[in-house]
Amino acid sequence: MAKSNDKHAETTNATVTVAVLIAGVSVIIGIVAAKNMISSINFNARVLTAKTKAKKQLDANLAAIPQLLDNYNALGDRKQLINDALPIEPDFPQIVSLMERLSVTSGVKMKSIDPTGTASATTVVGAPGGEAPVPVPFSIAVDTNYGNLLQLLKNIELSARPIKVTTISVGGTPNAMSVSLELSSFYQPPADLTDKTETIQ
Numbered sequence: 001m002a003k004s005n006d007k008h009a010e011t012t013n014a015t016v017t018v019a020v021l022i023a024g025v026s027v028i029i030g031i032v033a034a035k036n037m038i039s040s041i042n043f044n045a046r047v048l049t050a051k052t053k054a055k056k057q058l059d060a061n062l063a064a065i066p067q068l069l070d071n072y073n074a075l076g077d078r079k080q081l082i083n084d085a086l087p088i089e090p091d092f093p094q095i096v097s098l099m100e101r102l103s104v105t106s107g108v109k110m111k112s113i114d115p116t117g118t119a120s121a122t123t124v125v126g127a128p129g130g131e132a133p134v135p136v137p138f139s140i141a142v143d144t145n146y147g148n149l150l151q152l153l154k155n156i157e158l159s160a161r162p163i164k165v166t167t168i169s170v171g172g173t174p175n176a177m178s179v180s181l182e183l184s185s186f187y188q189p190p191a192d193l194t195d196k197t198e199t200i201q
Contacts, residue, residue, distance in 0.1 A: 050198060054198075081160055084160045086161075086162070087161075087187050088187060089187055090134075090187050092136065092138070098159060099113055102159060106152035107148040107151065108142045108148045109143045110140060113138060113140045115138050116137040116182065136185045136186060136187060137184045139181065139182050140183065142181075143177070144177055145177060149170075162186055163183050164183060164185075166182045167180075169181075
């Protein structure tokens with residue numbers, strides 16, 4: 001009888017041990033599943049927030065189109081002036097043509113004009129909205145006198161395309177001067193309007 005009770009007790013203990021192990025494993029599985037579920041819920045919430053923000057921005061952009069078109073058309077003849085003043089690419093040949101014209105009207109003899117950076121590039125990548133104009137550095141060398149040099153600087157200042165004089169080197173006499181100028185013009189790359197994707201972490 002004692003042996004039967006011992007065997008029954010061992011069986012009961014074994015059953016309890018198995019039940020405890022199963023319960024423990026179930027709790028661990030439940031904790032992992034709950035953690036994954038919470039992580040998934042948070043991720044879906046972030047995705048939904050990003051989608052809502054993108055939709056609001058898209059709706060605002062679409063709503064602004066008619067007003068932008070009206071404002072652009074209202075510029076009239078000034079549209080070409082603005083395009084000349086701030087082109088969407090470096091357009092170094094236009095700079096050469098402009099400087100030759102300014103030299104003639106100022107009475108100076110232009111000996112050379114050279115890009116000092118990537119001014120001769122003709123392809124540009126679309127830029128994000130609001131990016132600042134990109135400088136186009138170049139240099140010119142002229143023969144002139146003092147009065148005509150002042151006229152050249154004035155004409156550069158009044159040109160449609162903005163040009164900044166950064167350095168002036170002068171040699172010779174007031175009536176026979178050799179002048180080198182370091183300058184920069186500018187261009188505004190077109191806005192990058194391609195669709196973008198955002199990775200949500």
